[in-house]
Amino acid sequence: MAERFFQHTFPNGLTLLAEQMPAVQSAAMTLLLPAGSATDPVHRLGSATVLSDLVLRGAGARDSHQLTDYLDTLGLQRSSSVGIHHTRFGVSGISEKVIQGLPTYADIIRRPHLPPDGFESARDLALQSLAGVDDDPRQKLLIKLREWHFPSPFGRSSLGQKDTLEKLTIESARADYQRRYHAKNAIFAIAGNIDFQQVKDAIASQFGDWNGANQVPLEVMPPPGNRHHEHQDSEQTHIGIAYPSIPETDPDYYMMRLAMEVLSGGMSGRLFTEIREKRALVYSVWAGYTGLKGMGSIFGYAGTSNERAQATLDCFITELHRFSEGISAAELARAKTGLKASTIMQDESTAARAGAIAHDFFLRGRIRTLDEIKNAIDAVTLDQVNAYLKTHKPGPFTIVTVGPKELRIENV
Amino acid sequence: MAERFFQHTFPNGLTLLAEQMPAVQSAAMTLLLPAGSATDPVHRLGSATVLSDLVLRGAGARDSHQLTDYLDTLGLQRSSSVGIHHTRFGVSGISEKVIQGLPTYADIIRRPHLPPDGFESARDLALQSLAGVDDDPRQKLLIKLREWHFPSPFGRSSLGQKDTLEKLTIESARADYQRRYHAKNAIFAIAGNIDFQQVKDAIASQFGDWNGANQVPLEVMPPPGNRHHEHQDSEQTHIGIAYPSIPETDPDYYMMRLAMEVLSGGMSGRLFTEIREKRALVYSVWAGYTGLKGMGSIFGYAGTSNERAQATLDCFITELHRFSEGISAAELARAKTGLKASTIMQDESTAARAGAIAHDFFLRGRIRTLDEIKNAIDAVTLDQVNAYLKTHKPGPFTIVTVGPKELRIENV
Numbered sequence: 001m002a003e004r005f006f007q008h009t010f011p012n013g014l015t016l017l018a019e020q021m022p023a024v025q026s027a028a029m030t031l032l033l034p035a036g037s038a039t040d041p042v043h044r045l046g047s048a049t050v051l052s053d054l055v056l057r058g059a060g061a062r063d064s065h066q067l068t069d070y071l072d073t074l075g076l077q078r079s080s081s082v083g084i085h086h087t088r089f090g091v092s093g094i095s096e097k098v099i100q101g102l103p104t105y106a107d108i109i110r111r112p113h114l115p116p117d118g119f120e121s122a123r124d125l126a127l128q129s130l131a132g133v134d135d136d137p138r139q140k141l142l143i144k145l146r147e148w149h150f151p152s153p154f155g156r157s158s159l160g161q162k163d164t165l166e167k168l169t170i171e172s173a174r175a176d177y178q179r180r181y182h183a184k185n186a187i188f189a190i191a192g193n194i195d196f197q198q199v200k201d202a203i204a205s206q207f208g209d210w211n212g213a214n215q216v217p218l219e220v221m222p223p224p225g226n227r228h229h230e231h232q233d234s235e236q237t238h239i240g241i242a243y244p245s246i247p248e249t250d251p252d253y254y255m256m257r258l259a260m261e262v263l264s265g266g267m268s269g270r271l272f273t274e275i276r277e278k279r280a281l282v283y284s285v286w287a288g289y290t291g292l293k294g295m296g297s298i299f300g301y302a303g304t305s306n307e308r309a310q311a312t313l314d315c316f317i318t319e320l321h322r323f324s325e326g327i328s329a330a331e332l333a334r335a336k337t338g339l340k341a342s343t344i345m346q347d348e349s350t351a352a353r354a355g356a357i358a359h360d361f362f363l364r365g366r367i368r369t370l371d372e373i374k375n376a377i378d379a380v381t382l383d384q385v386n387a388y389l390k391t392h393k394p395g396p397f398t399i400v401t402v403g404p405k406e407l408r409i410e411n412v
Numbered sequence: 413m414a415e416r417f418f419q420h421t422f423p424n425g426l427t428l429l430a431e432q433m434p435a436v437q438s439a440a441m442t443l444l445l446p447a448g449s450a451t452d453p454v455h456r457l458g459s460a461t462v463l464s465d466l467v468l469r470g471a472g473a474r475d476s477h478q479l480t481d482y483l484d485t486l487g488l489q490r491s492s493s494v495g496i497h498h499t500r501f502g503v504s505g506i507s508e509k510v511i512q513g514l515p516t517y518a519d520i521i522r523r524p525h526l527p528p529d530g531f532e533s534a535r536d537l538a539l540q541s542l543a544g545v546d547d548d549p550r551q552k553l554l555i556k557l558r559e560w561h562f563p564s565p566f567g568r569s570s571l572g573q574k575d576t577l578e579k580l581t582i583e584s585a586r587a588d589y590q591r592r593y594h595a596k597n598a599i600f601a602i603a604g605n606i607d608f609q610q611v612k613d614a615i616a617s618q619f620g621d622w623n624g625a626n627q628v629p630l631e632v633m634p635p636p637g638n639r640h641h642e643h644q645d646s647e648q649t650h651i652g653i654a655y656p657s658i659p660e661t662d663p664d665y666y667m668m669r670l671a672m673e674v675l676s677g678g679m680s681g682r683l684f685t686e687i688r689e690k691r692a693l694v695y696s697v698w699a700g701y702t703g704l705k706g707m708g709s710i711f712g713y714a715g716t717s718n719e720r721a722q723a724t725l726d727c728f729i730t731e732l733h734r735f736s737e738g739i740s741a742a743e744l745a746r747a748k749t750g751l752k753a754s755t756i757m758q759d760e761s762t763a764a765r766a767g768a769i770a771h772d773f774f775l776r777g778r779i780r781t782l783d784e785i786k787n788a789i790d791a792v793t794l795d796q797v798n799a800y801l802k803t804h805k806p807g808p809f810t811i812v813t814v815g816p817k818e819l820r821i822e823n824v
Binding site: 023024025026057064065068069071072073074075076077078092093094097120121124125128129131132134135136137138234235236266267268273276277278279280282283284303304305330333334337338340341342344345347348349350 | 435436437438469476477480481483484485486487488489490504505506509532533536537540541543544546547548549550646647648677678679680685688689690691692694695696715716717742745746749750752753754756757759760761762
């Protein structure tokens with residue numbers, strides 16, 4: 001069997017990652033540029049989001065309309081998004097069409113037109129997207145929870161704020177493009193029915209002479225506090241709870257991940273069983289790990305009716321505390337099976353694989369094989385998980401609510 | 413190469429469909445029972461939804477807790493949902509575990525405990541899910557649009573209504589189970605790394621002696637009207653437009669589907685280009701085909717700020733009318749590429765394939781190969797699409813809005 005994973009860093013700092021999947025016809029690519037909301041200019045939050053739209057409005061020899069038409073002619077499914085660390089462009093399609101589209105993505109990233117009328121549209125859409133959050137209290141809660149939990153600028157929403165979006169100009173967008181769209185620390189990952197040497201040659205020719213500079217320093221500040229209530233007239237209350245955890249690169253990572261599976265993985269997860277199935281307090285409840293570079297946190301959510309909101313919050317916190325008493329051997333066995341099954345099944349999607357190898361490289365500087373992940377999961381013992389839970393008690397909690405009235409926070 | 417598709421109908425009326433995908437490790441199954449919201453008892457709307465939860469709360473030799481634990485021990489990802497025609501159970505996982513779980517699904521479908529305390533929880537959750545719609549005006553709009561567009565009972569929401577859910581009792585749920593959970597017209601579809609003969613033997617032994625009776629007649633009535641406004645205080649207005657189309661089994665189906673790709677497929681789709689990209693009127697706009705058995709409709713949606721709502725509605729209707737003037741050769745070429753690419757890529761997901769073969773069989777009584785679909789797309793000519801659009805002008809429109817104020821409906 002031929003080698004499956006490939007990794008190459010070009011002299012300008014761009015890293016190419018590839019996973020060959022000969023059994024499929026498609027390919028998916030993920031391009032991560034170090035232009036996330038954490039490096040948005042402080043008075044221009046949301047700038048990366050506007051830019052990720054604006055670069056698609058004409059590039060190289062094609063105007064906005066021609067560019068869109070051309071990529072649709074190749075049958076490529078595209079996405080773009082902005083996270084804390086990166087602006088991400090995703091493409092998937094029949095593998096030869098994805099390769100054929102690479103020079104156009106080089107145009108988009110390196111030679112965008114950044115037209116003034118396109119800027120107005122892109123900013124208007126960003127403002128509308130932000131206004132739409134008012135109609136989505138669950139999304140509003142999750143945005144506020146990040147903001148009140150993570151140290152600034154890591155809790156920023158990529159949507160920006162109304163006043164900062166209104167301050168954006170075509171000139172500021174162009175300056176921000178010059179500042180943040182560079183090769184250094186950019187990651188280009190591709191997975192699917194591809195030939196590594198062919199992709200490497202294409203990337204070398206399209207991106208090899210791309211400017212490598214990218215230095216955007218961060219000023220880290222504590223969050224505003226750890227309790228927040230956002231008033232919203234509604235029949236529903238949305239509850240968010242967050243507390244610090246370990247980074248993904250910590251040697252104890254899979255002890256924590258397996259413990260989290262017991263708390264909220266599968267349908268036998270404790271939160272689901274105790275709060276939803278037994279007590280029917282909520283329609284939706286979950287908790288999960290969120291990793292940033294060098295830090296990690298647990299985020300939990302429950303959405304419920306106003307009458308049940310206080311009982312839900314109390315019950316949620318009780319379950320989190322009970323967690324540090326440890327888990328059973330049967331719970332661990334189920335958690336291992338569940339985590340390995342989702343790892344194996346992710347293996348069958350080119351888009352999931354491209355995202356996974358890019359994420360691995362960003363956090364670890366290398367790609368892990370699926371066997372390595374499976375072995376790490378298998379190696380965890382019950383004693384290790386329970387020792388981990390004993391020494392990593394949940395808390396301190398950040399608690400945010402959205403609804404018509406504040407809740408009492410008692411048993412934390 | 414071994415045969416890929418298999419189909420077998422058992423004497424009791426249950427049909428088994430299978431697609432062998434030897435290149436993957438996983439398998440996914442879809443079980444469709446003819447217990448959709450269309451056959452909910454008229455004073456007990458939402459009954460199928462409650463039942464789809466209740467049957468999972470203990471079955472065969474296992475109580476609710478043991479059942480959940482056991483399926484998690486197999487690492488199976490499960491889902492259940494209720495549509496117009498069917499209650500659907502989905503399972504995916506490593507292929508041998510999916511097969512190993514089949515006897516448990518036979519317990520769930522044929523030998524559920526239907527316990528009173530489980531019933532109370534299931535109904536409470538259904539009520540909460542319904543209440544949650546109030547916090548999601550987009551979902552509310554789409555529910556109302558179906559209700560005002562389709563003849564009853566085909567426009568029903570599977571969530572039911574507050575008063576009808578409150579009328580449900582454990583006795584009514586048990587009676588409804590007896591009435592609707594039967595083998596006749598049930599469809600069991602599986603796709604992945606499986607052996608057809610092995611699955612067939614397992615299904616024969618688990619479901620072969622299942623009672624076949626299932627006769628639930630429908631009384632079809634016209635919808636309440638074709639204009640509806642739902643007041644909601646918000647910064648946003650949500651607009652829904654629907655009009656009749658052809659059923660999926662119509663020989664002209666791919667002419668219509670390719671035309672719809674031009675209207676709203678990919679990023680060069682006309683609605684996206686004209687309403688979002690050029691005029692920045694909306695953050696989200698789309699239109700798509702929805703097929704039921706023997707009927708089909710086009711559903712369109714736009715979400716926008718209140719100030720832009722009137723212009724958005726006018727512009728949306730203008731684009732729909734312009735549509736009947738026809739499309740260009742370049743637009744058709746892009747539409748064909750896009751539709752074929754998504755067909756091929758769907759081919760790489762076992763869950764998507766299990767769903768697709770079940771859907772095919774329900775509408776057509778047989779499974780189509782991907783080549784058959786690709787050939788049908790390729791065979792469509794520009795003249796055919798334009799003749800279709802000329803003879804199938806959009807309308808009559810059902811128009812539903814959710815927001816703080818009614819809009820004028822002028823150019824329909």
